[in-house]
Amino acid sequence: MKNIVRILNLRTLSFMVAVILALPLSLKGWTGIYLWLSPFIMLNSVFALKSLVFLNSLGLIILLFVLFRKRWFCNNLCPVGWSCDKVSGLSRKTYSYRQVPDFGKWLAITSLVASLVGIPLFVIFDPLAIFNGFFTIFSGGFTPVKILFYDFFPGLLLMHLFLPGIWCKKICPLGGLQLAVDDVRSGVRKLTVRDEPGRSVPDSGRRYFVMAGAGLLAGFMVPRILRSEGETIIRPPASAGPDLFNLLCCRCGSCSRTCPTNIIKPVTDTAYPLAWMTPQLIFVDGYCLESCNLCSTVCPTGAISLFSVEAKAELFIGKAEIELKNCLLLNNKECIKCKESCKFEAIDFVASGNILNTVPVINFKRCVGCGACAVVCPQDCILITPPVADLKILS
Amino acid sequence: MKRRDFFTKVLITGGGLTLGMGCKRRIEPSSAEKSGTIIPVIESHGRTIREPERLIPILAETDVLIIGGGPAGAAAAIAASRTGAETYLVERYNHLGGLWTGGLVLPLLSTHGADKQKRRKQVIFGIGGEMSKRLVDLGMSIHEESPVVDPEAAKYVLEEMIRESGVKMLYHTWGANVIMDGNVIKGVYIESKSGRMAILTKVVIDCTGDGDIFHMAGENYDVMQYAIGLVHRLGNIDRIKTDKPGYVKMNTGGPTPIPGVNWVNMWGRENQDALDIENLSQLQSDYRMEIWNNVQKIRQTPGHEEVFLLDTASQIGVRMSRILDGEYRLTLEDSMTYRSFDDVIGLSGSWTPVLYKGKKIPSSKRPFWQIPYRSLLPKLTENLLVAGRCFCFERELVEDGRIIGTCLVTGHGAGTAAGLAVKNNSSVKDIDIKELKKVLIQQGAFLG
Known part of the structure; x- marks a missing residue:
């Protein structure tokens, strides 16, 4: 005793x-x-x-x-x-x-x-x-x-x-x-x-x-x-800008452990040594849930700022880009997966010229880059790229 | 005070001040604005006219009456007839198989699903499985999983099975209205070249796809707007010359069992009201023009000169319209968790990936799923069953609920249940589930 x-x-x-x-x-x-x-x-x-x-x-x-x-x-x-x-x-x-x-x-x-x-x-x-x-x-x-x-x-x-x-x-x-x-x-x-x-x-x-x-x-x-310009890392929603993020993030890994869909993975790209082990989103088999703000609630440094779930429609993680070549719809196959999975109604099916050439089109004003469409696409023809705002720094 | 002390203190005070100034940090949405859902209005221009009362001849009195001869209706009619019930099948076109054959939606999707060990397994057996088998025997089916069939062969096979089972067939006939007596459908008015007639019956199965019968019987339902397309077929695909100068690969659809013939699916316009006849007519007209023009464009492309438009579907491709508010609403969750039901009447498979709890489940790993008898049962009407794409499921399951394979399974279940209800002189609502399952298994159905 x-x-x-x-x-x-x-x-x-x-x-x-x-x-x-x-x-x-x-x-x-x-x-x-x-x-x-x-x-x-x-x-x-x-x-x-x-x-x-x-x-x-x-x-x-x-x-x-x-x-x-x-x-x-x-x-x-x-x-x-x-x-x-x-x-x-x-x-x-x-x-x-x-x-x-x-x-x-x-x-x-x-x-x-x-x-x-x-x-x-x-x-x-x-x-x-x-x-x-x-x-x-x-x-x-x-x-x-x-x-x-x-x-x-x-x-x-x-x-x-x-x-x-x-x-x-x-x-x-x-x-x-x-x-x-x-x-x-x-x-x-x-x-x-x-x-x-x-x-x-x-x-x-x-x-x-x-x-x-x-x-x-x-x-x-x-x-x-230490300018982090040109970094093409897709961060969790409401993340600080790249310069601040790399030094504010304490690499505790809480966000990646708490993520219910397991999409937050540490950066290990040798091209960005400053960003090593900071969180990035990898959309392979999961996407950033529209009803989740866990990473922001656990981040002790505020590198991922606290946000409310309702604000997710305005937190741009990235944007979806469709490589139409392999799209089932354009090949006259039956598929509505991207449109169906989009919780922000950012995907429309639009006929380009002929009704037989109906293709999915992304509305960038609504697309937050949550990755749902990219993950579900049976042809893997949707890619999430960093948001436009980041690219502006380059030019 | 020393200078450096002063600086240190300034720094500390500065730190304190920033701390004090700090406000609570949490990103909130800016003003939330949600657009309301648009409720479709079918225009009748506000004017009406009263139809005079008249006497309607009774064509027949039967045990089971099935409205709609698509995959579900054909399977239901064969199943009901095989239990010994006298069965009438009413079909508005000149063929059986509905969208599967006349609609040229040739793939029999979701024949397979993953079992608990994640192995792909065939789940569609019974009457649907028999149809598929006969098509394979005729050499008119390609691919083992989710086969693509030849429409004329499928029409023939269905006709053959209907004849063998002794179903009384009425082609070129619409189910026009229901004859209600309280909560019981006494029969259905039919409309044809012979004018308006009535068929009196003990049990009605609604296989209209659009839920026309349960709508007229006063059931509650959900109306879904979806894309409507028109499928067509191209011939001479085997005569495309890829070595011709200027050759560009054109989109010519997918192969069918007949060499040189491809079927071309059309997604079509989004969010269409399939219950508005003016809209359907407009779409039909537009699509016919667009398909013709598109085929001309293909023919003008070097190498494609001999390609021709074989046919367009005789039936416009309505994907969804009414969904029944039944005794049980089947959910996506049920379909993803091997949910087992005591009153299972069949299983269906999967053909598309889904996002489930934020993760992708590819179609190859998606479980097969049970369909309970209760989801074919309307809430109000006593002697009505619903099979085909309008049975009771939630919208999230629509991609799996609306396809040929599922229609065949629900049709088989409903037909057998109707036959048994007639045989035992009971209501379809309190049918002996054990006996139903026994008979279904005798008829070759797979119940998990």
């Missing part, structure tokens, strides 16, 4: 829950809900998008806890922290890494400041994102890019075998953020309570100044350098 109680402390329990929520179990809105607990993701998202959703309050609550208890999240909830500590326990050595600078704090502050001016930089280093992303291993096939990304979490554990505690103490941006919050608290305390002897001096303003400056510079410069 005692053993069970000892095992079932909050942190272990938290690890188990996190694993369950990260597995592809079609948990609908609960998929990857752990990510919402991360104040680092929350702040990056809120700073970059200048707007909030309800679930952001989870991150805010954690932030409050952290304000009063130093590294409260690390010590009580973090599943990565738990597993890293377990692995560190295997190693006999202990290091305090006094000489090593606080990379985590740097990552956190730079990223946050950069996201204030537009682009978050290091969201993908959030431990919860790494942890959740690892579980994408259970969906789809393997490619070198995928393996590279999956190795992140096991690699972290391996690192801890040789350098116990290094990630949590020095590198983790979520940990760094908590340290920074602690610094703020000490700073505030210093303002109110003068000359408190015996307390460690928080990081000097100078260091924060440099971090913020780096963030500002990066926030302004990075979008200019």
